[in-house]
Amino acid sequence: MSGNFTLSLRFQESWKKSVVYNDSNSGWTDAGNDPAFKGLIYIPINLRFSNFLASVKRCIPTIIVLAALSPIWLVVSAFGQAPSILLQPHWQHVAYGTDVSFTVNAAGAEPLSYQWQKGGFNLGNYNNVAGASTPTLNLVGVAGRDEGVYQVIVANSLGAVTSSVARLTVAPTIAFADDFSAGLVNWHSLLDSTPLTVVSSTNGASGQPGLVSVSNSTQRMYHSLSAKLQGRAQLTFWMYDTGESNTIAYGELRGYSGPMGYGRYATPFALLQALSIGMNCGQTGDIGVRTGEILNPSYYQGCILRGTNVGWFNLDGSNAPLRSPGMHKFVIDRQKSLNIVDFYIDGVLAKRTYGAIQRDLDTVVIGSCGMGENNQLPVSPVSASFQSVEVNAFSPTFDYQSLATSGVIPDWMKLRETGTNSQIDDVTVIPDSELPGSSTNDGMGSWVLDKSGIYAQGPRGYLDYLIRAPTDDAYRIEIEGRERSYQVPLVELPLVFWLDGVYLGQYTLPYSPTNDGVVDCFTPFIRSGTHTLRVLWDSSAPRRSLYVQAVRLQSLFSTYTDAQGMKMWEARRMRAQSGVEYAPSSSLVSPVCIEGRDPYLAMMQLLAGTNNLLSSIAVMPGAGRRWYANVPLSPSTATQVEASFQNGGLKETNLITWQTTDLLQGGSVTIRQGDSLLFNAVPEGATNGTVDISVSGGASFTTDVNTPMPIQFNQSGTFTVTGTYGSSAATGSVNVTVVGVTLPPSVAGLGSRNYWDCTNLVPGVFLDCDPRLEVMQLSAADRSNIDPTLSPLPENGRTYRMRNTRAYESRYMLARLWQNGPILASTAVQGFHWFTPPNASFKVVDGLADGTQVIEGTYILSPVLTNVTVTFQIVTAGVTFDDGTISRTIGASDFDALGIFRARFLRGPNVLGSVCNVTELFDNGIMIATQ
């Protein structure tokens, strides 16, 4: 086919001057001011159809769209131009959990590349990000951490252009709101457990907000939020200011260690944080006034309870409103970076303050503070009136686990938990190896092979799989399976993973009514070779069992690597999980206590020494996936410290010098029992000569100015070390306070009637606890209530209570010389799980001729702790154990290797109740749990 055609070429205007078309039979027609064709030019061309493509190629490199119209139109994108942006991404304010897209429309010579950025950092198709290198950026399930400014760089071989920034903000969710239109509902007196009876309130008429007046005798009241607010959180309320200078009335956001919010005295849990705003010029109780602050009754006040900058302070920022009579709006805004708190009065930022320690917030408190409270205020409080309390929450991450639809927790969620910044990675999951579920290497419990899979019988069991890692790397482990029967409703399938004996975590295997699901977790960096994966399963519902279809080890591919060639995501994750955090370049004390983070201590190694002669140093668990070690220092040369994490995947080296204590400078120092100091007494300019050093108590030494003398202090107490240079008058002394502390063995995870006595925590010693332990100090009265027969503690005794149930790992408490100081001692709190499995909790196993039923109860202690005993007490008349008794105590040897104990009960024929019993767990005689 051949013939003549008239073609019109439609170009985007910006390219028109660069398009070269030499067909002499054609001419340019600029759309010019024709509004219908603005930005277009027409190029009518005549060419033989057979030469059509060749002709077009001659004039333009690429045809994007070909549209034949009448006359024929070629729609082309002109090249040879740097990119430009036609449509900018735009600002968005969306609800939590929304899927968000940013789009850019750009033109320029192809190929165009796109790189989206957040806050100036490149994004990758990772975490909840998709399309990071396309015109449209997708963010799945946005939450607080996704807030920020986004922009895209569009580039081609001729240049690049950056879009304008588009801000993403995520709207808060209302965690709590009460306008008191129904009076006081679910508000409780803060001071004790009695009902809130003396608060007067005015209900709102016709749906109008109510006004709650809190009398001075009532003091404060609290409302428990239904959730722990982890991220940014705001408290807003209206409060009436009478204008009286001695008013003490305010509102608070509080966080307690317990599972829910509580009032101050109605709780067995500790108050971990309180952020306050209002009027307070008289408080001198628990917190007091911030150091250096003088409270001014002309201003409103704020307070932070826990942190580095605590106490009450004036809200006296540059635009802060002064106090005035009337109703005012108060806002506490705990920022996303959680140590920042903003205080607003009537919409004006009255002060921003720093140093608030990060705690989940779970309680709202409002009211006036009275004389009756143990603060014993020096002024008389007055009544306070409140309106419209509201708490807004900004969840830091989107909770994918709440998504019942997919049920799958994506990779980004898990990696984000480790603090990974994975914003420049491009990660693709590729299958590496796969084992059928039936190919278990070992295990325990009763399992049935079924086709290529395996399913469980009984209440629990575990399977071991040998998995082969092809290279040194971090991997993803994926388990595919389901509940065997596919019965509705779906049930939880809780799994616990260990790799080579290292605890990886607890996970839930999702599945649908018709299909398998997968659950995965990430390994630490492991060496190539064979590794043992252990998967523990506990039943969560009667007559349901786990079916394992397959186990897979997967490599995570990444095109991005760091300078050492390690995958970027992996390097970042490892650094987020592991590392040295405190290793000073010099230390007065040897051994120096260094610290860091690492969740896999069994895979960590620490070496120290000099001149490359390094020896192994014991690494001890710290408080919360951390570690510490005491590194002895060389008095003569810097000590080299090499820390290796995750089987050598990450290494850090430090040099630490033992710093000499110059006795001529005087002063004092506090050290741990067993620590050594390096002494000398050298006047300025002295280069030789002898130094005499004596320690109160008798010991004395002679050295020279070039050889500092190490002295170890093995006894607690206060010592004076005196140094004299030669026979001159140059002499000086340093007071050395030596503190010795031992922590007694802790008890395993605790319940409500248990306690842990420390007998020698001298003043100043700081107890640093794994935050997951929920530790609180008990008063002498609390202790006496637990057991009135206990002897009083000695002077330096303290009593604590911890909670560590349902944990499969030990958690630690440390005694520090002072807050953040060197570690004196540590003790482990054993985690355990005590429960009756729903799959086999109680069942009739026999019926006797007289109508008596033999009932078997199944109990699980996981792991079986050798020092724990369990006492059973039957609480129903007519029920006994099968031997006729009503009480029984069992120990570790009574449990099988899976931690299962089975008790048999007799229930008489006329007993209508169940075989109820109380179980109490004791750790070395101290009750740690009751059920």
Add this chain to the structure above:
Amino acid sequence: MKNVITFLLLGAGTIATAQTVGPTSSATSGSGTRQPETAFSSTVDQSTAISYIVCSKMRPSQRIQLIDSLGNDLGAKDITSLYEFLKRPTGLQGEDPGVLHFIKNEVFTALRHQSTPPVGLTEVFISISQDARQDTATRDYAVQHLVSWYRGGLLDSPSARVRIRAALEKLAESHDCVAGTALLGLHHLAPLEPAIHTKDLQRIALAMVRSKDSNSASMTTAIQVCAEEHIKEAVPAMEIWARKQGQTTLQRAAISALGMLGGSKEVALLRDLGRSDPLLKAVADQALRRLEHPVASRQSF
């Protein structure tokens, strides 16, 4: 043919066909083991949830799920609604008694676990435990919860402990159908509560053992309480019940008690029992071992 792997200890098929005993929940259990069947509870507010919980027309599983979702911060109005439900006599509620027992037991637990002790809960427990219009199982649960409430520490009024002790003693001395459970409660509380006098407890237990009006359930329990409280005066009654056939639980309780309290005189009896009845041999042998190697009153095995 399926291939059964039993790695260790656990026999295959240990759970598949077993019958679940109902009601199996304990008055002292927490709420940690049940799994919700649907997302039902998330769609209603607290007051609506309570109206469903007390409604016999709702499915039991949904009612249980809603009880689980109540939380520990119930308002006074909601608590009052639950009190009314609990106090309503079983026969007037027109539903399966087994289901009702289960529901009420769970509501008892939910109320006990409130962060602020509900005002009046002590009286609710006491009144139900003494209310003859309630069936035995509900009353028995109320007694059990009364004891657990006492053990838990925080109560609803300063006088609650005194009232609970008085109520338990009154019930235990009453020859009532829940007397044995009340006695057990006192027995378990006594080590924790100095106000429960050992002599009073022993007097009540011995009276129950000696009374012809005690039902077999109470007698079973009283015999064991006497054994653990070292009440030697109960031995003659124990011997009688140890010989008596036809009430397995009571007989085994008596045999076991003789092993804890008896002397050389009871050795021959225990040997005879072991020889005469193969079903009793294990219990009798264990009692004999205890006689030969006495241990503390709270037995360890």
